[in-house]
Amino acid sequence: MKRISLFPALAFGSLLCLLYVPGGKVVDAAKPMKVLRSCKDCHTDINTVMPKGHPAVSGVDIIACISCHVPDYSGKAESNAYAARLHSAHEGPKARLECLICHNWIPGKSFTVFQQKASFGAPSNEDMELFKKIFTSWVESSYIDSLHSRKNISCSGCHGESLPKEGETVENDRCLLCHGPLDKLQTKTTPKDFPDRNPHKSHLGDIACTVCHHAHGASKVYCLECHKTFKMKIQGEAK
Amino acid sequence: MSTRQKDENEVKIRGAENRFKTIKTSPVSRRTILKGGVGLGVLASMGGLALNLSRPGSAEAALRKLPKKWDETIDVVIIGSGFAGLAAAAEAAGGGAKVVILEKMPTYGGNSIISGGAICAWDDKFHLRQKLNLGDDSPKRHMEDTIKGGDFYNIPELVEVMVNGAPDALNWMIDEGGARIRETLPRMGGHTAYRTHMAIEGVGRGYTEPLKKIAESRGAKIRLNTQVTWICRKDTDGPVLGVEVLTGKKKRNIGIRRALVLASGGFSKDVKMRMAYNPSLVPEFNCTNQPGATGEIIRYAQAIGADALHLAFIQLYPFAEPENGILDTPAVYPYTGTGYGLIYVNKLGKRFVSELERRDVCSFAQIKMGMKPTYSIFNEKMIQKLAAPKAEIESAIAKGRFVKADSIAELAGKIGMNVDVLQETISKHNKYIEEGKDPEFNKPISKHMIPMTEGPFYAVAQWPAVHHCQGGLRINTEAQVIDIWSKAIPRLYAVGEVVGGVHGSNRLGGNAIADCIVFGRIAGTNAAKEKPL
Numbered sequence: 001m002k003r004i005s006l007f008p009a010l011a012f013g014s015l016l017c018l019l020y021v022p023g024g025k026v027v028d029a030a031k032p033m034k035v036l037r038s039c040k041d042c043h044t045d046i047n048t049v050m051p052k053g054h055p056a057v058s059g060v061d062i063i064a065c066i067s068c069h070v071p072d073y074s075g076k077a078e079s080n081a082y083a084a085r086l087h088s089a090h091e092g093p094k095a096r097l098e099c100l101i102c103h104n105w106i107p108g109k110s111f112t113v114f115q116q117k118a119s120f121g122a123p124s125n126e127d128m129e130l131f132k133k134i135f136t137s138w139v140e141s142s143y144i145d146s147l148h149s150r151k152n153i154s155c156s157g158c159h160g161e162s163l164p165k166e167g168e169t170v171e172n173d174r175c176l177l178c179h180g181p182l183d184k185l186q187t188k189t190t191p192k193d194f195p196d197r198n199p200h201k202s203h204l205g206d207i208a209c210t211v212c213h214h215a216h217g218a219s220k221v222y223c224l225e226c227h228k229t230f231k232m233k234i235q236g237e238a239k
Numbered sequence: 240m241s242t243r244q245k246d247e248n249e250v251k252i253r254g255a256e257n258r259f260k261t262i263k264t265s266p267v268s269r270r271t272i273l274k275g276g277v278g279l280g281v282l283a284s285m286g287g288l289a290l291n292l293s294r295p296g297s298a299e300a301a302l303r304k305l306p307k308k309w310d311e312t313i314d315v316v317i318i319g320s321g322f323a324g325l326a327a328a329a330e331a332a333g334g335g336a337k338v339v340i341l342e343k344m345p346t347y348g349g350n351s352i353i354s355g356g357a358i359c360a361w362d363d364k365f366h367l368r369q370k371l372n373l374g375d376d377s378p379k380r381h382m383e384d385t386i387k388g389g390d391f392y393n394i395p396e397l398v399e400v401m402v403n404g405a406p407d408a409l410n411w412m413i414d415e416g417g418a419r420i421r422e423t424l425p426r427m428g429g430h431t432a433y434r435t436h437m438a439i440e441g442v443g444r445g446y447t448e449p450l451k452k453i454a455e456s457r458g459a460k461i462r463l464n465t466q467v468t469w470i471c472r473k474d475t476d477g478p479v480l481g482v483e484v485l486t487g488k489k490k491r492n493i494g495i496r497r498a499l500v501l502a503s504g505g506f507s508k509d510v511k512m513r514m515a516y517n518p519s520l521v522p523e524f525n526c527t528n529q530p531g532a533t534g535e536i537i538r539y540a541q542a543i544g545a546d547a548l549h550l551a552f553i554q555l556y557p558f559a560e561p562e563n564g565i566l567d568t569p570a571v572y573p574y575t576g577t578g579y580g581l582i583y584v585n586k587l588g589k590r591f592v593s594e595l596e597r598r599d600v601c602s603f604a605q606i607k608m609g610m611k612p613t614y615s616i617f618n619e620k621m622i623q624k625l626a627a628p629k630a631e632i633e634s635a636i637a638k639g640r641f642v643k644a645d646s647i648a649e650l651a652g653k654i655g656m657n658v659d660v661l662q663e664t665i666s667k668h669n670k671y672i673e674e675g676k677d678p679e680f681n682k683p684i685s686k687h688m689i690p691m692t693e694g695p696f697y698a699v700a701q702w703p704a705v706h707h708c709q710g711g712l713r714i715n716t717e718a719q720v721i722d723i724w725s726k727a728i729p730r731l732y733a734v735g736e737v738v739g740g741v742h743g744s745n746r747l748g749g750n751a752i753a754d755c756i757v758f759g760r761i762a763g764t765n766a767a768k769e770k771p772l
Contacts, residue, residue, distance in 0.1 A: 166487070166488075166489070167486060167487045167488075167489055194634070194637065194638060196634060202346075203352075203353070203442065203444060204346045204347075204348065204352060204353075204444075205346065205347065205348065205352070205444065205448070207345070207346045208345065208463070210345075211345040211346060222345070222346070225529075225530050226353075226529065226530075226563070226565060227563070227565070228563055229562065229563065
């Protein structure tokens with residue numbers, strides 16, 4: 001019994017060791033930081049960082065936000081300016097804060113917003129390490145995850161209602177919810193010079209979007225593996 | 240390693256750590272080792288290691304523990320999603336097995352989906368040869384052509400299975416898979432009869448899609464991005480037990496309940512391996528294959544005792560697109576048009592080989608000459624005989640692959656060739672067709688060959704590229720993999736380009752698809768029949 005109740009605390013404590021201060025330095029494990037649960041710890045007046053026209057905010061933590069901005073637990077394939085901008089503001093080059101400021105996490109069991117019951121998934125320690133790397137890319141990179149973040153689309157926009165596990169991929173019908181239907185996409189990308197060199201109507205059959213379009217890494221046109229002289233471009237290529 | 244027998248059941252060996260230890264084993268004597276009853280593998284595996292007949296210390300050949308528990312078990316696992324793998328999957332699933340195809344690439348179909356889509360069979364359900372009045376054929380003739388084309392290195396029993404099963408294989412794809420073929424029946428290099436059945440699409444996809452349809456409708460599943468990194472066997476007597484697979488960064492072990500079918504293709508893209516057997520296949524040669532055509536599965540099979548043969552026999556496709564080595568649709572015309580009178584000329588405008596010669600002869604004739612590229616010259620009448628769709632021709636012209644002209648003079652001008660020489664070459668060839676003899680290169684002239692007297696005329700540039708591995712794993716007529724002691728390895732099958740011996744030293748065009756589907760069906764049927772472990 002004792003072991004189980006210690007576990008969240010241990011996990012919590014181990015995470016404190018990984019807290020970043022604004023500026024990106026990892027804090028020494030021997031000196032755990034006080035957990036920042038209140039926005040006031042950085043923002044003396046939270047209303048100064050609100051977008052224009054936003055009603056005045058009186059609360060001092062995430063609960064103040066979610067009373068209006070109810071978290072989407074269903075993983076809709078749509079943009080959400082509040083969620084995207086809240087995360088990118090706190091996980092980018094200007095500030096890198098620990099998720100646990102607003103979230104509660106029990107590794108392998110749940111990931112919730114502070115004081116909320118509903119969970120977004122059950123990320124393990126390994127999953128969390130991967131999330132941290134990918135967040136950097138999503139907030140600012142030349143890859144298409146970052147291109148999506150600029151359109152206020154965050155993780156659930158592609159991955160749906162559950163935080164993804166390592167090795168998971170996004171299936172075509174998800175991408176096509178926004179970028180489809182397929183025939184419309186095919187028409188859009190039909191080359192003018194040689195119509196049959198359409199990357200979305202490949203002679204290799206119905207291929208996964210993710211064969212070329214890599215969210216968290218450089219995208220690359222698969223056709224060019226063999227057809228080295230084709231003129232084909234793709235967003236999010238390696239620089 | 241040294242051995243000293245104390246009694247019949249005890250053997251003292253110097254193990255891997257160079258320390259002596261005594262182990263109990265079934266009677267091991269020099270005689271049993273020589274008889275093949277007990278291989279090195281038994282001794283190596285006493286510590287629960289997976290069989291690996293060679294451990295040179297490289298990463299691929301590292302010591303592996305035999306999994307105590309499998310992450311997953313599957314009835315029939317098939318490595319590779321080309322013609323061979325799909326045909327095997329279809330029949331294994333049809334035989335009641337749960338089938339999974341493991342494909343390491345992000346798309347399915349391997350080389351098959353980009354192949355020329357031509358299958359040779361001495362007959363078909365439409366009796367196209369009789370319908371088009373293209374002469375006689377028989378399984379015996381198909382077999383003789385194949386063995387002659389392979390310089391008699393072919394294993395005759397395997398060829399016999401292929402030629403006998405080919406018509407059924409084609410009919411099966413048509414009836415059950417919805418495959419459609421063109422109303423034409425070319426005669427290709429090395430064949431003495433008109434027996435080439437072309438998929439309507441003009442590429443291998445015309446046959447892979449029907450096969451995939453049959454396989455998936457019977458319950459087989461394809462897993463992409465799943466690479467096999469080892470084939471697990473405990474010792475040199477027992478069956479194959481499972482495979483180690485890599486998906487992304489994760490490695491898992493999949494146990495096999497009935498059988499493992501290797502349908503992983505050839506190794507033309509594996510420059511190191513192809514040069515190990517044929518040093519002249521330098522990296523400068525283009526290659527028609529998809530990037531995944533590498534030979535690791537052959538090595539994993541050899542590491543568990545499989546025999547391999549004919550690995551030096553690697554074919555160049557003589558007529559690949561000269562810049563990138565792609566066997567695109569236009570590159571198929573040089574080999575299908577020969578029975579209708581298409582000719583090959585070099586930059587000087589002269590013929591240099593019998594157009595009905597085997598691929599290796601056509602390839603080396605070009606390489607010896609130098610002067611890249613050479614050209615196929617043909618005309619509108621031949622295109623009609625090939626039942627080529629108009630759109631296909633127009634596309635080839637638009638892309639600069641086909642050069643079209645109303646006269647020979649205009650054609651020569653467009654491809655930078657001496658008009659007079661080209662004109663003379665064509666006139667002479669027209670005469671040969673009339674007289675029924677080719678005194679220059681001894682090409683067997685047939686009455687179906689069309690003299691090029693009328694335009695429009697076409698030219699397509701071509702040059703040899705590394706293409707097909709005739710060699711590979713040894714199998715018997717049941718598609719079982721044979722070990723170095725001529726025993727079938729239980730529960731292990733191999734089909735298609737990964738196999739050696741069907742095509743001898745040189746494969747005839749159109750025989751690969753026949754080989755893959757005929758033996759794929761046999762392997763799949765046999766795999767499903769194996770008693771589950």
